Amino acid sequence: MGTRLPLVLRQLRRPPQPPGPPRRLRVPCRASSGGGGGGGGGREGLLGQRRPQDGQARSSCSPGGRTPAARDSIVREVIQNSKEVLSLLQEKNPAFKPVLAIIQAGDDNLMQEINQNLAEEAGLNITHICLPPDSSEAEIIDEILKINEDTRVHGLALQISENLFSNKVLNALKPEKDVDGVTDINLGKLVRGDAHECFVSPVAKAVIELLEKSGVNLDGKKILVVGAHGSLEAALQCLFQRKGSMTMSIQWKTRQLQSKLHEADIVVLGSPKPEEIPLTWIQPGTTVLNCSHDFLSGKVGCGSPRIHFGGLIEEDDVILLAAALRIQNMVSSGRRWLREQQHRRWRLHCLKLQPLSPVPSDIEISRGQTPKAVDVLAKEIGLLADEIEIYGKSKAKVRLSVLERLKDQADGKYVLVAGITPTPLGEGKSTVTIGLVQALTAHLNVNSFACLRQPSQGPTFGVKGGAAGGGYAQVIPMEEFNLHLTGDIHAITAANNLLAAAIDTRILHENTQTDKALYNRLVPLVNGVREFSEIQLARLKKLGINKTDPSTLTEEEVSKFARLDIDPSTITWQRVLDTNDRFLRKITIGQGNTEKGHYRQAQFDIAVASEIMAVLALTDSLADMKARLGRMVVASDKSGQPVTADDLGVTGALTVLMKDAIKPNLMQTLEGTPVFVHAGPFANIAHGNSSVLADKIALKLVGEEGFVVTEAGFGADIGMEKFFNIKCRASGLVPNVVVLVATVRALKMHGGGPSVTAGVPLKKEYTEENIQLVADGCCNLQKQIQITQLFGVPVVVALNVFKTDTRAEIDLVCELAKRAGAFDAVPCYHWSVGGKGSVDLARAVREAASKRSRFQFLYDVQVPIVDKIRTIAQAVYGAKDIELSPEAQAKIDRYTQQGFGNLPICMAKTHLSLSHQPDKKGVPRDFILPISDVRASIGAGFIYPLVGTMSTMPGLPTRPCFYDIDLDTETEQVKGLF
Numbered sequence: 001m002g003t004r005l006p007l008v009l010r011q012l013r014r015p016p017q018p019p020g021p022p023r024r025l026r027v028p029c030r031a032s033s034g035g036g037g038g039g040g041g042g043r044e045g046l047l048g049q050r051r052p053q054d055g056q057a058r059s060s061c062s063p064g065g066r067t068p069a070a071r072d073s074i075v076r077e078v079i080q081n082s083k084e085v086l087s088l089l090q091e092k093n094p095a096f097k098p099v100l101a102i103i104q105a106g107d108d109n110l111m112q113e114i115n116q117n118l119a120e121e122a123g124l125n126i127t128h129i130c131l132p133p134d135s136s137e138a139e140i141i142d143e144i145l146k147i148n149e150d151t152r153v154h155g156l157a158l159q160i161s162e163n164l165f166s167n168k169v170l171n172a173l174k175p176e177k178d179v180d181g182v183t184d185i186n187l188g189k190l191v192r193g194d195a196h197e198c199f200v201s202p203v204a205k206a207v208i209e210l211l212e213k214s215g216v217n218l219d220g221k222k223i224l225v226v227g228a229h230g231s232l233e234a235a236l237q238c239l240f241q242r243k244g245s246m247t248m249s250i251q252w253k254t255r256q257l258q259s260k261l262h263e264a265d266i267v268v269l270g271s272p273k274p275e276e277i278p279l280t281w282i283q284p285g286t287t288v289l290n291c292s293h294d295f296l297s298g299k300v301g302c303g304s305p306r307i308h309f310g311g312l313i314e315e316d317d318v319i320l321l322a323a324a325l326r327i328q329n330m331v332s333s334g335r336r337w338l339r340e341q342q343h344r345r346w347r348l349h350c351l352k353l354q355p356l357s358p359v360p361s362d363i364e365i366s367r368g369q370t371p372k373a374v375d376v377l378a379k380e381i382g383l384l385a386d387e388i389e390i391y392g393k394s395k396a397k398v399r400l401s402v403l404e405r406l407k408d409q410a411d412g413k414y415v416l417v418a419g420i421t422p423t424p425l426g427e428g429k430s431t432v433t434i435g436l437v438q439a440l441t442a443h444l445n446v447n448s449f450a451c452l453r454q455p456s457q458g459p460t461f462g463v464k465g466g467a468a469g470g471g472y473a474q475v476i477p478m479e480e481f482n483l484h485l486t487g488d489i490h491a492i493t494a495a496n497n498l499l500a501a502a503i504d505t506r507i508l509h510e511n512t513q514t515d516k517a518l519y520n521r522l523v524p525l526v527n528g529v530r531e532f533s534e535i536q537l538a539r540l541k542k543l544g545i546n547k548t549d550p551s552t553l554t555e556e557e558v559s560k561f562a563r564l565d566i567d568p569s570t571i572t573w574q575r576v577l578d579t580n581d582r583f584l585r586k587i588t589i590g591q592g593n594t595e596k597g598h599y600r601q602a603q604f605d606i607a608v609a610s611e612i613m614a615v616l617a618l619t620d621s622l623a624d625m626k627a628r629l630g631r632m633v634v635a636s637d638k639s640g641q642p643v644t645a646d647d648l649g650v651t652g653a654l655t656v657l658m659k660d661a662i663k664p665n666l667m668q669t670l671e672g673t674p675v676f677v678h679a680g681p682f683a684n685i686a687h688g689n690s691s692v693l694a695d696k697i698a699l700k701l702v703g704e705e706g707f708v709v710t711e712a713g714f715g716a717d718i719g720m721e722k723f724f725n726i727k728c729r730a731s732g733l734v735p736n737v738v739v740l741v742a743t744v745r746a747l748k749m750h751g752g753g754p755s756v757t758a759g760v761p762l763k764k765e766y767t768e769e770n771i772q773l774v775a776d777g778c779c780n781l782q783k784q785i786q787i788t789q790l791f792g793v794p795v796v797v798a799l800n801v802f803k804t805d806t807r808a809e810i811d812l813v814c815e816l817a818k819r820a821g822a823f824d825a826v827p828c829y830h831w832s833v834g835g836k837g838s839v840d841l842a843r844a845v846r847e848a849a850s851k852r853s854r855f856q857f858l859y860d861v862q863v864p865i866v867d868k869i870r871t872i873a874q875a876v877y878g879a880k881d882i883e884l885s886p887e888a889q890a891k892i893d894r895y896t897q898q899g900f901g902n903l904p905i906c907m908a909k910t911h912l913s914l915s916h917q918p919d920k921k922g923v924p925r926d927f928i929l930p931i932s933d934v935r936a937s938i939g940a941g942f943i944y945p946l947v948g949t950m951s952t953m954p955g956l957p958t959r960p961c962f963y964d965i966d967l968d969t970e971t972e973q974v975k976g977l978f
Contacts, residue, residue: 075321075324078321078324078325079324083122086098086122089334089335089338096334097125098125099124099125099152099153100115100125100126100127100156100157101126102128102129102158103131103143103159104159105133106161114323115157115326122331124327124330133161140164154337155177155330156173156177156179157179157180157326158180165229167184170184171183174385176333178199179202179329179333180231181329182201187231187234190238191234199332201236202321202322203235203318203322204232205325206321207239207289207318209325210321211287211289216287218245218266219243220245222246222265223240223247223248223265224264224266224267224268225237225240226251226257226270226271227271228249228270229270229271233270248260252273252274257277261281266289269290289318291322341406345447345703346380346381346441347380348672348673349376349672350442350672351369352671353472353671353833353835353836357832359471362469365472366474366476366477366479366670367477367973369670371393372668373393374393377666377672378398378666383402386399391486392480394476394477394480395486395666395667397665397666398665398676400621400622400663403693403700409700410704412447412702413706413707414733414737415436415735416711416720416723416735416737417433417712418715418738418739418741418784418788419742420741420742420750420780421714421750421780421911423743423912425745425758427743427746427800429712429741430452430469430711431469431471431473431830431831432741432800432830433709433739434452434473434474434669434830435473435830435835435841436838436845437450437709438671438830439835439837439838440707440835440842441835442671443836443839444839446706446707447701449676449699449706451675451678451690451694451710452676453681453713454677454679455468456607457483457489468482472830473670473834473835476668483974485665485677486660488665488678488679489613491658492576492680493576493607495653495654495657496576496607499645499650502649503634508590509521510564510565510566515558515562519553522561523550534652535646535651536649539649543561545561564647565637565638565639566636566637570635571600571635572633572635572936573632573635574604575604575605576606577606580956581953582953582954582955584604585955586601587602603953606952607680609686609952612629612658614686614906615628615629615632615939616678616691617690617727617940618687618726618731619662620693620696622662625658626652629645629654629939630645631938631939632937633938636894664676664694664697665677671834673835676694677690679691681713686713687722687906687940688714689712692727695710695731699733715784715911716784716787718909720788721858722906724855724858725858725905734853736849736853737794737795737796737845737849738796740822743799743800744799744801744802744813745766746777746780747778747780748765748766749766750776750778750779750780751774751775751776752773752777752921753765768804769809771808774813775812775816776922778812780914780922781816781820782817785820785821787876791857794851794853796825797814797817798828800831801828802831814826823844824844826841858876859872859904865896865905865934868904868905869905869907872905877915878915878923880926880928881929882929882930882931883928885930885933888931891934891936903942903943906942906945907945908944909947910947932948
């Protein structure tokens with residue numbers, strides 16, 4: 001310390017540097033690289049200007065030409081303390097490198113060198129942004145906004161002329177980076193008395209420190225602040241008043257200036273004294289401090305006469321200490337930033353519910369609750385401002401960088417919500433999921449996160465309606481949840497269909513061009529240069545052609561490179577649409593004259609059944625997603641080898657279309673607790689689980705004692721089985737508890753009750769007490785509990801209670817569930833009262849999660865494909881055996897030969913029965929499970945058998961939901977969604 005500080009003090013007495021040409025530099029640098037180490041030798045300064053040597057003349061303005069020992073001691077103490085605190089922070093966080101950014105508009109580098117030297121002593125990094133002296137307000141703000149968003153910078157100070165210190169400029173600074181305490185937010189906290197939560201002006205603080213260190217007792221003193229403006233004036237007044245001083249602030253042109261100067265015990269000069277004001281107005285013995293803002297703005301000069309009193313503390317004293325205190329604020333900023341990086345208990349403000357009876361419609365309940373601004377919610381749960389991308393007021397995408405920040409944070413407990421075999425109306429898994437997290441967070445004060453799937457437009461306008469939960473357990477706003485959200489499914493549709501177009505286009509061009517013409521178009525001459533693209537170089541490497549110059553390929557290599565030779569009969573990649581449309585299940589494409597007779601039969605799938613949706617759900621990073629997209633197999637060539645998206649050269653484009661969709665969507669429940677909505681539904685024709693990334697981020701955010709509740713589609717026999725065997729393999733996550741949702745309505749159906757049809761009123765068996773039907777139907781519940789036990793995870797049954805259920809029916813279900821091996825069985829009333837109605841379920845889940853999970857997979861992926869399919873059919877569905885169609889067997893043989901036999905299985909099967917026949921309720925036995933087709937989702941990482949007549953494109957019913965959906969053209973409110 002001692003070897004550096006005197007240099008800084010000596011530099012205060014040096015004349016200003018001659019102005020150089022205007023520059024705009026953004027120079028990140030370690031402080032030591034720019035300015036310490038004494039004069040002599042004419043060393044280059046931070047910005048390339050030569051520093052004066054020690055022997056050069058100093059300013060004659062300052063009397064004595066030396067630094068007072070008292071000031072030296074105070075500055076040394078502040079810097080040493082900052083250095084020690086920073087060292088302690090870096091011991092625990094070795095990668096932590098706090099950075100102070102200084103925006104300078106001017107050519108005088110004296111303050112820059114002071115900051116540079118002090119920062120070096122403390123161990124900080126400094127970035128100087130040097131702008132021309134005539135920079136406009138807009139240019140200054142532009143630089144401020146850039147630094148606000150730079151996560152590497154932890155503090156920002158302005159060294160600009162006084163006329164640029166407008167409210168617009170000052171309040172452009174992020175308060176958390178405002179180490180000079182000039183923003184309204186920091187000043188407001190200071191005035192309110194929350195100095196420990198804000199940054200205090202280093203200049204104002206330096207004035208107080210110097211007075212107190214000089215032995216001045218401020219209590220009862222009359223303080224006059226002359227010529228100060230804005231934030232400095234406010235900070236000085238506030239700090240003096242805290243010390244018990246009587247403070248007045250006036251300007252130089254005030255009529256009572258002379259009388260006020262005569263009365264003052266201490267005078268603080270906030271700007272240079274005009275020449276026409278005589279020194280005699282200041283009484284001898286008055287303590288005078290000069291903290292003229294001209295020094296801060298780099299306009300140090302001798303135009304203003306010095307005031308020679310015994311009690312004078314000059315601007316040099318104030319400004320040097322202020323620079324040291326700015327460094328101290330910087331260290332505090334870094335400490336706060338580190339604290340924010342670590343997981344902390346949420347400071348969540350939950351929203352109050354006022355349930356009505358009878359319960360209004362879902363959309364009325366949703367509109368009756370005003371959601372928190374999503375950026376407020378994000379801050380409450382520990383997300384940083386630069387980790388979210390806001391879409392409107394109530395939803396945001398969360399950047400994957402949060403995983404890196406919290407990588408050392410222990411995960412919370414992992415809970416899966418599954419269900420028994422449902423009726424076509426659904427049994428409320430989403431509602432139970434939301435009610436459970438509302439209970440945990442809003443009523444038991446436990447951090448919890450719901451992870452839900454994004455609904456498809458298909459059921460929203462088709463049969464089922466909305467998927468945001470129901471009653472007083474919903475995600476809000478439910479219209480935004482159900483319609484478009486942030487466009488993820490649209491991105492999947494665009495990417496999927498781009499790949500489909502690439503397949504047929506490539507077949508057409510290969511069939512209508514020679515090798516040479518095809519090659520010349522694939523690798524064209526552009527501006528006299530021909531070169532391979534990055535993805536084409538990857539294809540060459542795959543083919544074993546180690547060349548990078550397009551002109552050096554042999555004819556054989558040209559043909560090998562240019563021709564994919566796709567066998568049209570082996571194409572498995574279909575076009576998709578997010579609408580139920582039965583007439584697209586089988587189509588003929590290529591009938592236009594321009595396609596030259598190259599037509600073939602094809603089909604559309606529902607968008608959420610696209611392999612790209614599965615890739616989105618199972619990926620764990622942007623790089624992994626790109627690799628998975630490239631591996632997707634779309635067909636085989638005529639020699640039987642797989643053709644991938646990489647081969648078609650489309651991987652990069654697919655990744656670009658999906659780059660935003662990979663980020664989970666943040667929303668909230670009716671009670672203001674957080675929800676991630678990511679990836680798609682349909683566990684009957686897809687794997688039907690929310691994304692691995694949403695779960696992983698949520699597990700970090702809730703902390704070790706928190707809970708993440710994620711949902712699997714349809715019954716435990718399909719959604720839960722795929723969650724365990726596919727998703728858990730991909731993520732490496734181990735579940736702690738399964739919540740199995742049941743309803744009296746569904747159990748009565750499985751007990752032999754009449755059919756349940758969407759849009760048709762329920763028969764009296766479902767609205768009146770019928771103990772026998774419930775008892776008979778509990779066989780399905782018992783079977784689903786047994787399926788859960790195959791995986792070694794404790795199961796809690798959540799009975800989603802409807803208003804027509806009786807106490808006897810409820811008690812019977814809970815008793816039989818516990819007899820079947822459930823850890824507990826709890827009736828839930830969240831639909832009618834919100835989280836309060838699921839507190840018992842939350843307590844049961846928390847207790848079950850404290851037990852040891854003995855999780856295990858159902859099968860070893862290394863066994864043959866047929867054996868894995870048979871294991872699922874027999875152990876999970878209860879089938880006697882499986883039956884493969886010739887087409888299915890041929891595809892299994894092909895995938896095995898191509899090296900894909902060691903992938904897990906994703907069965908496409910009806911969700912309405914444990915068997916392949918939707919009308920077989922309860923627990924069907926001794927049936928043969930027919931496998932009609934098998935597909936390979938290599939990028940997603942699973943084999944995809946189709947059971948029976950299962951279709952991957954749903955159809956619309958006679959009376960779809962869209963009959964009830966409308967828009968009020970005056971208020972723009974959606975009507976009839978659910």
